[in-house]
Amino acid sequence: MLKIVVLLKQTFDTEEKIVLSPSGVNEQGAKFIINPYDEYALEEALRQREKHGGQVIAVACGPERSQEALRTALAIGADEAIRVDGSSLPDDGFTVAGALAKVVEPLQPDLLLAGLFAVDSGAGSVALQVAQRLGLPHASAAVKATVLTKAEAAALPAAGGSKGQGAGGESVSASGNGGVSVLPQAERYALVERDIEGDTETVLIPLPALITAQQGLNEPRYPSLPGIMKAKKKPLRTVDASELWGGAAAASVADAAPRTQRTQLFPPPPRAAGKLVPGEPSEQAAALVHLLRSEAKLL
């Protein structure tokens, strides 16, 4: 049995244009989704639950509209959901991580899952800060994850000693530092393949731990109609942020007060209109090389 907590964030759909207004990003009529990387995390949680049994709890920090993302997570298969009302929280990763850590800690998860980053802020900071606060190890950018028992972990073949060609002609480096014997004793371990800028590293970490999901970890499922019906009866709890610190505002709590603030929000600089290169393909190729050299000062 695994108790799995998934950190979710509701974000703008990636096909949405971002329109700025003086008060911030214009949300009028925008479509919101579960952050795509968090969808992989949720899917992984459901698959691990299907394999090992247990419970999946989705946790989000955000304004009231985030309920929708959590309801979707319940429809997809999560058992429970908790929303930390983020409307009164300062917009800073340190504060949000502080709030999420407070909510996750009493749940005592065996496995904490989150997306590698959120497609809105793009920082990829909060989940790792939560892990640090909870004293959990992590494996980030997972493209494959397997939960093993102590015996299974011990039975893994010796690590990383061989240097040479892999099956696909890729080179396998000898940089391994060992197997389960170098790790603290645990009931369960996770064997994680992670993406490092295109290379793949395989690590073994003891649970409880945080795993962050990279694209390609799995193929997320869609909510089914029965799932949507069932979701309506599943528990979705809202926690007011001030409850987390005994009624105090986050800003007045030493280990939750914001460390950074946004001082400006602005659109990207517009790009000047480009030009089409005319002619037959060979003329186009020659003309383009000339333009890149003479006009763009490249090459």
Add this chain to the structure above:
Amino acid sequence: MSKTILVFAESRDGALRRVAFEALGAARQLAGKDGAVHAVLACSGGAADEAAALLARGADVVHIADDPALRAFAPEAYLAALGAAMAAVRPDALLLGHTAMGRELAPRVAAAHGAGHIADVTAIEPSADGGDVGFIRPLYAGKAFERRSFLPGHPWVITVRPNNLPAAEPVDAAERKGTVQALPFTVPALYTAVRSLVRRTGGKLDLAEADVVVSGGRGVRSAAGFEPLQALAGVLGGAVGASRGACDAGYCDYALQIGQTGKVVTPQLYIACGISGAIQHLAGMSQSRVIVAINKDPDAPIFGVADYGIVGDLFEVVPLLTAELQRAQA
């Protein structure tokens, strides 16, 4: 006001990454004329060349953490080395590259030290008239930007996006006064057993750091269709990327995906081949300096952001372009 800045100088395969020099340049800017710039190197079995390269570009003190535990990337060991450097230097700010490694370390260091973390910084606005220092960073992968600043009273942790900030300039040999120190640190209990590292990129340039990116979309039609793009990237010394369409269709690995999901790239030259230009793809590349689009469809949205457009068949145009560049280089 002068500050003390610490840079985590990341190396890969025994050489410093370019982003380490970019972080060093940013550190000098933040430190001010009378400030101090420290750099920390994590290695197993010496890093004299890297240390010399950092001194040559103006680092004041280079701290070398050297231990077999740093051979493989166990985050706990790296965090312990960084923690020792933080304790020894007590910096106002720690800078790292916004790379796979930097992205993992920075949030944990920030949380451990009660510091703020501003991630993926593309520009720094120096403080004017005693005002705050502004850090510019993209939102929604570049569909918008924000300026953030740190609130007073805590250290700063900053990750800088590769390819965006000017690298530290070399300092005249006569004016180099930096020193190198060993950094003692206690190796903690490790929670990460690294079993293997498979180099699927064959040591090729990381997309985020490449000066030239040649990228393919659905128009490439198959995995084999990427071959002419690889040849073009080869001539230009660049890297190959892809749109979500190409990745979803199974033509290439998700590791190559450029867009709001996937990687955001800002090369000097971006060549989009057979990519229509969905909003989520444009977000990932439209901050490139020069954009070239090659597409059969003259109405493809990609032409709206391209500096130079070629309406045509990429399988005809790309090889001609490769040949033209080879001729020009000969």
